[in-house]
Amino acid sequence: MRAQILAATAELVARDGIVGFRYEEVAELAGVHKTSVYRNWPDREELVADTLLSYAEDLASVADTGDIHRDLADFLVALADGLRTPFGRALEQALQPTLQSPPAQQVLTRIFDQRVAAIRRRLEVAADRGELPRVDSAFLAEMISGPMHLIVNRGVRPFTRADAKRIVDVVLGGIRATAPHA
Amino acid sequence: MRAQILAATAELVARDGIVGFRYEEVAELAGVHKTSVYRNWPDREELVADTLLSYAEDLASVADTGDIHRDLADFLVALADGLRTPFGRALEQALQPTLQSPPAQQVLTRIFDQRVAAIRRRLEVAADRGELPRVDSAFLAEMISGPMHLIVNRGVRPFTRADAKRIVDVVLGGIRATAPHA
Numbered sequence: 001m002r003a004q005i006l007a008a009t010a011e012l013v014a015r016d017g018i019v020g021f022r023y024e025e026v027a028e029l030a031g032v033h034k035t036s037v038y039r040n041w042p043d044r045e046e047l048v049a050d051t052l053l054s055y056a057e058d059l060a061s062v063a064d065t066g067d068i069h070r071d072l073a074d075f076l077v078a079l080a081d082g083l084r085t086p087f088g089r090a091l092e093q094a095l096q097p098t099l100q101s102p103p104a105q106q107v108l109t110r111i112f113d114q115r116v117a118a119i120r121r122r123l124e125v126a127a128d129r130g131e132l133p134r135v136d137s138a139f140l141a142e143m144i145s146g147p148m149h150l151i152v153n154r155g156v157r158p159f160t161r162a163d164a165k166r167i168v169d170v171v172l173g174g175i176r177a178t179a180p181h182a
Numbered sequence: 183m184r185a186q187i188l189a190a191t192a193e194l195v196a197r198d199g200i201v202g203f204r205y206e207e208v209a210e211l212a213g214v215h216k217t218s219v220y221r222n223w224p225d226r227e228e229l230v231a232d233t234l235l236s237y238a239e240d241l242a243s244v245a246d247t248g249d250i251h252r253d254l255a256d257f258l259v260a261l262a263d264g265l266r267t268p269f270g271r272a273l274e275q276a277l278q279p280t281l282q283s284p285p286a287q288q289v290l291t292r293i294f295d296q297r298v299a300a301i302r303r304r305l306e307v308a309a310d311r312g313e314l315p316r317v318d319s320a321f322l323a324e325m326i327s328g329p330m331h332l333i334v335n336r337g338v339r340p341f342t343r344a345d346a347k348r349i350v351d352v353v354l355g356g357i358r359a360t361a362p363h364a
Binding site for chain 1: 287290321329333338348349358
C-alpha cells in the first residue's frame with residue numbers, strides 16, 4: 001500500500017506540482033481509502049519527502065565494471081532516464097527555487113547526499129586502483145550531473161549515451177589534468 | 183515605457199510564474215495604463231518572450247582580457263548573479279518542463295543560442311591564439327553553465343568566483359586533454 005500511495009503521489013506532484021496536488025486524488029489513484037493516506041502522512045511535506053526519497057534511492061548507485069568512465073556514463077544515463085518518469089518530474093518540481101520550503105530543501109539535500117555517497121564509494125575504488133587521482137566527489141557529481149540536467153530540462157533534444165560519455169570524458173580528463181599530484 | 187513594462191513583467195513572473203502573472207498588476211507596477219500593455223503585447227507569451235530576451239541580451243557577452251580561463255569564469259559569475267535578479271528567476275520559471283509551451287521553448291532556444299554565440303566568438307579568438315584547441319561551443323556552454331545552474335537552483339550555498347574558476351579549469355583542462363589533435 002505504501003508503494004502504491006507513493007507512486008500515486010509522484011504522478012500527481014509531477015502533474016499538479018508540490019503545492020497543487022490533492023490527498024483525495026492520491027487516494028483515488030492509489031486505490032485506497034483517503035484515511036489511509038491521512039493517517040500515515042498527516043503532513044503533506046512528509047508525503048512529498050517520502051515520495052522523492054523512495055525514488056532517489058533507486059537511482060543512487062554506481063556499478064563497478066572496472067572502467068570508471070563507463071560506470072559514470074551509465075550512472076548518468078540512468079539518472080536522465082529517471083528524470084523522465086513521474087518521480088523524476090516530481091523531483092524537478094521540488095527543485096524549483098520558488099517552491100522550496102525548508103523541508104523541501106532538506107529532502108533535496110538528502111537526495112544529493114545519497115547520490116554523492118554512491119559516487120564517492122566508486123571514486124575511492126578507482127583511486128585505489130590508480131585509475132584516477134583522489135577527487136572531491138560532490139564536485140564531480142555537480143560537474144557530470146549539471147550539464148545533464150540542463151539538457152534534460154531544456155527539452156530540445158534527448159539526452160543520449162553519447163552525451164553522457166562526452167561529459168564524463170571531459171570531466172575526468174580535466175580532473176586528471178588539474179590534479180595537484182598528476 | 184517599454185523598459186518599465188518589461189521590468190514589471192519580470193518581477194511578477196518571478197513571483198507568480200508564467201501562467202500566474204496578471205496584466206493589471208504589470209500595468210500598476212510599471213505605472214502605466216493597462217491599455218498600454220494590452221495594445222503593445224496582445225499576446226501573453228510575447229510579453230514573456232520580450233521580457234526574457236531583454237534580460238538575456240545583457241548577459242550574453244564574454245570579455246576578452248587575453249586569458250580565456252578568467253574570461254569564462256567572469257562570464258559564469260555574471261550569469262549566476264543575473265539568475266538571482268527578478269529577470270533571472272523569471273527565466274528559471276520558464277525553464278520548468280511542466281510550464282514549457284512551444285513558444286516558451288523557442289524563446290529559451292534563442293536565449294541559449296545568444297549565449298552560445300557569445301562564447302563561440304571568444305573561443306575562436308582563443309583558438310586563433312593557440313590558447314585552446316577548436317571546440318564545440320554549445321557543448322562548452324553546457325559544460326560550464328550546467329554545474330552553475332545546479333548549484334544556484336539547489337540554493338544550499340552561494341555560487342562563488344572560486345566555483346566558477348574550478349569549473350572552468352576542469353572543463354578547459356578536459357577539453358585540452360581529450361582534443362583529437364592535442
